[in-house]
Amino acid sequence: MGDLCAECNQPAELKCSACKLVSYCGKDHQKSHWKTHKTLCRPFEVQENKDIGKCLVATRDLSPGDVILTEVPLVMGPRPHMVEEGPVPCPGCCRLIIGETSGRCEGCDFPVCHPGCPGLKDMEKHGHECVVLGLRDVTAINGLHEFYRQDALLALRCLLLQKRHPKRFAQLLEMESHMERRGPNSDIYRDVDERVADYLHSNFFDPMRILEGRTGQKVLPDVSRETIHKVCGIIDVNALEINQNAEVSALYPTAYLMEHSCLSNTSHTFDSESNGYKITIRAALPIKKGDHITTMYTHALWGTQARREHLRETKYFSCKCQRCVDPTELGSYLSALKCMGTSDEPCGGVQLPLDALDDSTEWACNQCEVRLSNHEVSFLVNQIGEEVDNVQLSNPTVRELDALLTKLQTFLHPNHYHSYSVKHSLIQLYGYQQGYMPSQITDDCLVKKATMCRELLEITRKIDPGNARLPLYTGVILHELYLANMILIKRKWDLGMKTRVKSIITLLRECKKCLEETKGVLKNETTTPAGKKLNDLVNTSFKEFCKFVERNKIDLNREEIKE
Structure with a gap:
């Protein structure tokens, strides 16, 4: 059977040129269906480039804020923690194991944040791997950190997709691993061989093979060293790090195709853990049809x-x-x-x-x-x-x-x-540290702080003009500039310096602009603790600013104080 029109369900040959996902019997029905389809239509296509391989190319013009892609991970797990001491991540929720409530998983005896952690029973998280991890001889374990010394949980979760989600595993293997750079003579190969492959085989896969021999059933089709090395390469090259009350690494089915640029034209945010860390990618700068869709793989600063x-x-x-x-x-x-x-x-x-x-x-x-x-x-x-x-x-x-x-x-x-x-x-210390509190800091220090803020803003806007990578940095700078100005304004006001109306109005206008800009910069920063805290501070500051202007009958437009 051929394609059917998304509007009338009749045979159709015309496809949406942007996403190639829906068909229409004619232009009229394509136009009438656009209101429904535009929120689902992917404004890009996957292309092959001889220099960079597969990449995403815009199929229509995009404006800042336009959603380009939303998707959930193929697989996710605790971010690699190569530590000898200190907290390690819980396999259930990926939060660092800290506090008296921590314990061990009943199924595999792995260290967990809490025996009742919901992720321990979740088959998409720890539940599936728990059976394999439980094969280890627990009498040979030498304490908490022995579990994470080789740090191979995410690699194991990728391998487990073979049985539970074979299509996902096939998608995973299509990702770039750069095995030509990670061959047997390389340092990274030797490191992965010891840290992951040896660890998984000696502790889990060898006992698993014994079990398979007894039952005649395959637990995992392929646990070869070659596949383990490829999976580790895929993780190193393509995984995204998520820091939202937990330390997570995740592999996404399409987002990994975005190429790198130190001046990226997209920003991305992650939903909460309860929503599966769904990623949303938005245009940060104007993107023209035919432009490559980019992100940044390193630190903007x-x-x-x-x-x-x-x-x-x-x-x-x-x-x-x-x-x-x-x-x-x-x-x-x-x-x-x-x-x-x-x-x-x-x-x-x-x-x-x-x-x-x-x-x-x-x-x-x-x-x-x-x-x-x-x-x-x-x-x-x-x-x-x-x-x-x-x-x-x-x-x-x-x-x-x-x-x-x-x-x-x-x-x-x-x-x-x-x-x-x-x-x-x-x-962030001027105005907060003892000796420099709002009642103690000198006017000169406040001016110095405000000048630094303006200098930092100028730099940040040049290297991150669309707030793709540094929204929290920019938000902090803008808010601190507002606070420095307001302390100066209130001092002048309390000293009866109303005659200097013009200079006060200029500072107040900058304060208003800072707060308005900060709200825009932080509008998508609502899922991280730092983003939530800063948004709350800005909202409080905006209310206080409005009260100050209203109480003192200040007209910011006419540069005068109403009597």
Whole structure:
């Protein structure tokens, strides 16, 4: 039987050109059915590209906010935790096992967050694997962390799809594994062989084969080392990480086809655990018909060298996107250094790579003849990065971060990503730490905080113009700028400085703009604890702002105070 028209159920030959999923008997019925179909129509098609393989290409123009795709995972599980000590994730819910309620699974004796965890009985989570895990000789277990030393739960769940969901397993095997880069002579092969393949075979699959010999029934058709290595490659290359009260890795049937760009044109959010961590992908920037649909596989706040190195090591390609090609990183100067000249008077120039895609490039000053090798720059930036990390992890004071920032600015451009990190921490301490509380902080510090916020916003908007990757960073900056301005405004108001109406109105307008923009930036950030908390803070601030304006009869449009 041929295709049937989605509108009248009669034989049809005309297909929707965007998704190719529905058919129509003619243009009229296609047009009349569009109101129903447009919410289901996938605005992309899968294409094959000789350089990047399969990719998603837009089949119609998309505007920011348009939903491109929603889907649930093929498989998900606890994110790999290669730890010797400290909390490990529960196999039922993927939350870290912390607290007195933790225990062991009755079926396999694996450590769990709580013996009553609902995920333990769920066959799509722990229920199916529990039978296999229970085959291990529990008398040989040497404590809690022995279970997670090899860290192979997600790989096991992928293998278990063979029996329970064979179509899903077939979809999984279509994903890129880059086995040509992960062969027997590679370090990653040796690591996976010991950490996953040896662990699964010696503890579970060997006892399983004995059981199969007794019963004559196959538990799993294929547990070969070759398949285990391929599955681990697929996980490493394609899994998405989810941080929402749990630590989850998930593989999605279509989302994995989005190619990488350091200036991605989509954003994505995940539903709650109860909704199966369904992913929703939206356009973050205008996408034209024929454009590739992209995401970002690395961190937006890393410099070009760090991003490209990470992508080469984990995804096996060298990025050549618009941002990576540009030595200034779209005018953000996120990797730039100050001139390292040796003269008594620094020239004030900026040092940038001559060829950002060349790992052996020189870094040249734009004001003098001084040059540095890429190796020298990497060594300097890595040393600074270690110091920044050590300070950030030590619960620093405002003074300690201020001193660190002053030191960094001797070597780094003010916009460098290490300086960005310190400034982002500082704006969250001004107004909160003892000695800098709202009643204690000086006007100069408030002005300094507001200036830092504006600088950070300018950088963030250049590297993430569609709020695809950094909505929480941007939301924090906007809200902290609002708070800094409001403390200054209230002080001026309490001092009777109404004569300076224009300057106060200017700050109030910036406050209103910050709050309105923050609401827009955070509109999809409602499923993470951090997103919920920040949204609540912004809503509270907006109510307080409106009360202040109304109570003091301030007209933001006419730059006057009503009497």
